[in-house]
Amino acid sequence: xxxxxxxxxxxxxxxxxxxxxxxxxxxxxxxxxxxxxxxxxxxxxxxxxxxxxxxxxxxxxxxxxxxxxxxxxxxxxxxxxxxxxxxxxxxxxxxxxxxxxxxxxxxxxxxxxxxxxxxxxxxxxxxxxxxxxxxxxxxxxxxxxxxxxxxxxxxxxxxxxxxxxxxxxxxxxxxxxxxxxxxxxxxxxxxxxxxxxxxxxxxxxxxxxxxxxxxxxxxxxxxxxxxxxxxxxxxxxxxxxxxxxxxxxxxxxxxxxxxxxxxxxxxxxxxxxxxxxxxxxxxxxxxxxxxxxxxxxxxxxxxxxxxxxxxxxxxxxxxxxxxxxxxxxxxxxxxxxxxxxxxxxxxxxxxxxxxxxxxxxxxxxxxxxxxxxxxxxxxxxxxxxxxxxxxxxxxxxxxxxxxxxxxxx
Numbered sequence: 001x002x003x004x005x006x007x008x009x010x011x012x013x014x015x016x017x018x019x020x021x022x023x024x025x026x027x028x029x030x031x032x033x034x035x036x037x038x039x040x041x042x043x044x045x046x047x048x049x050x051x052x053x054x055x056x057x058x059x060x061x062x063x064x065x066x067x068x069x070x071x072x073x074x075x076x077x078x079x080x081x082x083x084x085x086x087x088x089x090x091x092x093x094x095x096x097x098x099x100x101x102x103x104x105x106x107x108x109x110x111x112x113x114x115x116x117x118x119x120x121x122x123x124x125x126x127x128x129x130x131x132x133x134x135x136x137x138x139x140x141x142x143x144x145x146x147x148x149x150x151x152x153x154x155x156x157x158x159x160x161x162x163x164x165x166x167x168x169x170x171x172x173x174x175x176x177x178x179x180x181x182x183x184x185x186x187x188x189x190x191x192x193x194x195x196x197x198x199x200x201x202x203x204x205x206x207x208x209x210x211x212x213x214x215x216x217x218x219x220x221x222x223x224x225x226x227x228x229x230x231x232x233x234x235x236x237x238x239x240x241x242x243x244x245x246x247x248x249x250x251x252x253x254x255x256x257x258x259x260x261x262x263x264x265x266x267x268x269x270x271x272x273x274x275x276x277x278x279x280x281x282x283x284x285x286x287x288x289x290x291x292x293x294x295x296x297x298x299x300x301x302x303x304x305x306x307x308x309x310x311x312x313x314x315x316x317x318x319x320x321x322x323x324x325x326x327x328x329x330x331x332x333x334x335x336x337x338x339x340x341x342x343x344x345x346x347x348x349x350x351x352x353x354x355x356x357x358x359x360x361x362x363x364x365x366x367x368x369x370x371x372x373x374x375x376x377x378x379x380x381x382x383x384x385x386x387x388x389x390x391x392x393x394x395x396x397x398x399x400x401x402x403x404x405x406x407x408x409x
Contacts, residue, residue, distance in 0.1 A: 025050065026050045027310075028053050028307045028311040030050070030056070030311055030316075031055075032047055032055075032081075033057075033081050033082070034057070035059065035061065036059045037254070039256055042333060043082065043128065044059050046320065047315040061237065064087050067081040067083075067087065067090075068090050068096065071091065071301045071302075079312040080300055083125060084131070084296045088125055088299065089364070093368070098309060099124060101122060108317065110317070111126060114337060119363070128296065128338065130296075130337060130354070131350060134253070134255060134350065135251075137275075137276055139276040140270065142159065144168075150250065153281050155281075156173070160173045160223075163249050171226060173226035174227065174248035174253075175223065175253075176252075177239075178238070181371065182235050183378060184374035185371070187220065190216035190219055190283060191208065192359050193281075193284065193288060194211075195286055198370055199364070206370065210392070213388070217392070219284075231382075232379055255349045256296075279349055288358075289358045289359075292358060292360065293359065335350045369399055
């Protein structure tokens with residue numbers, strides 16, 4: 001092969017590589033706000049690979065505290081919010097996100113039908129993963145003490161007592177019980193497990209001050225007696241840190257955290273080899289899992305230009321391109337709703353939750369108000385400052401005040 005022909009081929013090949021490495025071209029700024037766990041970090045990194053304009057991400061555990069304010073300005077600070085069943089409601093209530101139907105037609109050919117979150121006939125979000133909370137445990141410790149894997153919260157309490165008595169762990173139970181959103185979600189799980197309904201029929205009337213509500217609070221209090229005394233400050237990150245350190249043996253944890261739970265530096269071989277996963281637990285003799293099914297996805301802000309909206313859609317499509325799951329590390333990060341995804345070992349808990357007909361978190365316009373009221377009121381009960389009936393009454397009063405202000409009641 002002569003030198004000229006060889007040079008031509010090399011130049012053509014390099015041009016091909018450069019062209020394809022910059023395949024995602026955008027014409028306007030993109031700014032993304034969302035949670036911080038590994039799968040969402042992967043999505044954020046994928047959006048930032050686009051060229052032609054600046055792409056910023058703000059991935060933080062406090063995303064729900066800032067996304068509404070950040071999308072309310074003119075123009076919106078954030079052009080996209082990564083959301084779940086829970087957090088999309090506040091954006092919908094405040095009319096902060098736009099229908100995506102036209103952009104789906106233009107740039108969404110790779111999307112599957114189950115990724116299109118449709119509300120009142122309009123596509124309002126694009127889902128990229130499923131999620132649920134389920135049991136994560138140390139199989140080596142349970143086997144050592146001849147304890148069966150808990151299938152109910154009652155069995156979890158019994159196992160926790162045996163583990164503490166054995167001296168292998170002082171506070172063997174973990175959970176994301178941080179006061180506020182996390183604590184409210186744990187109540188929601190338990191309340192649903194006892195057959196509770198948050199609202200009366202198809203109305204916004206509250207219905208948590210009930211026998212199911214009292215049982216849910218009492219079970220949470222019983223579990224907390226086997227937790228770190230600072231449990232009201234422990235979100236998912238802090239709870240996982242306790243598991244990694246070998247302090248927690250049994251916990252109700254998000255499936256999105258399972259694959260990378262033991263990847264951190266300093267985790268002992270005992271914890272790495274001993275960790276295992278099971279489906280969500282039931283409670284009170286019921287057959288409904290004390291958990292909720294979630295999806296995570298992304299939205300596009302309403303208060304931005306059409307050019308920015310299109311750039312955001314293109315960048316987020318690049319972020320969830322099915323090619324990302326060819327990376328085995330990424331594939332393990334979530335139960336991806338992408339073409340070509342096959343379940344990993346770490347996805348067993350979420351798949352079990354779906355198989356057990358776990359209740360989806362409600363996308364009702366007033367569900368977020370109830371969630372906030374629960375999170376604000378039950379810390380006092382968990383600290384022994386008031387009884388269950390008073391706490392549930394306070395939740396309904398706080399919810400009613402917020403619902404009346406928003407015009408739901």
